[in-house]
Each structure stands twice: as structure tokens, then as C-alpha cells.
Amino acid sequence: MYPWVTRKLLDSFDELLRRIPLFGAIYSPVRDLMDVLDGEVERKLDQVVLIKIPNTDVETLGFITRDDLSDLPDGFSKEGHVVVYVQWSYQIGGYCFVVPRESAQPVNMTIQQGMRWALTAGISAPKNAGPLTETSNK
Numbered sequence: 001m002y003p004w005v006t007r008k009l010l011d012s013f014d015e016l017l018r019r020i021p022l023f024g025a026i027y028s029p030v031r032d033l034m035d036v037l038d039g040e041v042e043r044k045l046d047q048v049v050l051i052k053i054p055n056t057d058v059e060t061l062g063f064i065t066r067d068d069l070s071d072l073p074d075g076f077s078k079e080g081h082v083v084v085y086v087q088w089s090y091q092i093g094g095y096c097f098v099v100p101r102e103s104a105q106p107v108n109m110t111i112q113q114g115m116r117w118a119l120t121a122g123i124s125a126p127k128n129a130g131p132l133t134e135t136s137n138k
Contacts, residue, residue, distance in 0.1 A: 029119050048114035049104040051084055051097065061118055062086040062097070063111065064104060087118035 014031065018024045045063040052059050066083035069076065077098045084104055087094040109117070116124045 026116075026120060026124075030115065045085070045111045045115075048107045048109040048111060049084060050107050051086075051099055051104050060086050061107065061114055062104070063114060065096070069098070087115065 018028045018031075020027070045065060046067060047064045049062055049064055050059050051062050062084040063086075064082050065085045069081060069083070078100075080101050081098050082101050082104055084097045084099055085094055086097065107114070
């Protein structure tokens with residue numbers, strides 16, 4: 001089959017999935033995010049973590065996106081910090097926080113599980129989620 005025909009069929013199928021009630025409301029933002037990240041989510045989002053919002057009792061799920069900040073301009077961050085991306089629910093967007101590494105508590109979720117949890121406002125939580133222990137893996 002010609003590549004343009006295959007692309008047209010896939011685009012039509014994608015549009016059909018976006019129109020399905022309820023499913024489309026979750027599928028669309030997840031698909032859009034995957035497109036934004038060039039399909040390389042595992043490489044760009046390193047680990048699911050829980051961070052505490054300073055001066056509050058609020059914690060939120062996030063994703064470490066940068067472990068090494070040495071290539072950033074002087075004064076941007078202190079040694080031992082990481083960048084954590086916090087996804088807004090049901091939207092394509094979010095916040096990037098620069099936090100001390102010890103403030104980012106690893107969580108026992110895959111990147112896909114964490115993204116699903118964030119995009120559905122916590123409705124879709126995996127059964128095995130929780131803080132990582134010494135015996136847990138990424």
C-alpha cells in the first residue's frame with residue numbers, strides 16, 4: 001500500500017476514536033501528549049515521583065524529566081536538583097518544578113500508568129501503585 005493511503009487510514013481511525021463518548025475524552029489528550037513527545041515517552045520521562053508542594057500538606061504526582069542540570073545557565077538551579085513535570089488533568093499542559101532530588105519520592109508506577117493517572121485526575125489508579133521500596137523496581 002502507498003504510504004499516503006496508510007497514513008490517511010490511520011488518521012481516519014484516530015479521528016473515529018476521538019469521537020467515542022467518554023473514551024475519546026481520555027484518548028484525545030493521551031494521544032496528543034504522545035505526539036508532542038514524539039513517541040519517546042520512556043526516554044523523556046525518566047521516573048514517576050511524588051513531590052510535596054512547599055508550605056502545604058499537598059502532594060502531587062510528577063515525572064522526572066531532567067536528572068542533570070549542568071548544561072543550564074549559571075544560577076538556574078542548585079547542585080542535586082531535578083526537573084519534575086506535573087501534568088494537568090484532562091489537558092495538555094502542566095508545570096515544571098526544579099526540586100531537590102531527595103524531595104522527589106519514587107513511585108511504583110510505569111510512565112504510562114502515571115500519565116493515565118494524571119490525565120484522568122486520579123480516577124485510573126493502578127492496583128500496584130505506591131512508594132518504591134528497596135525491592136521494587138522502576
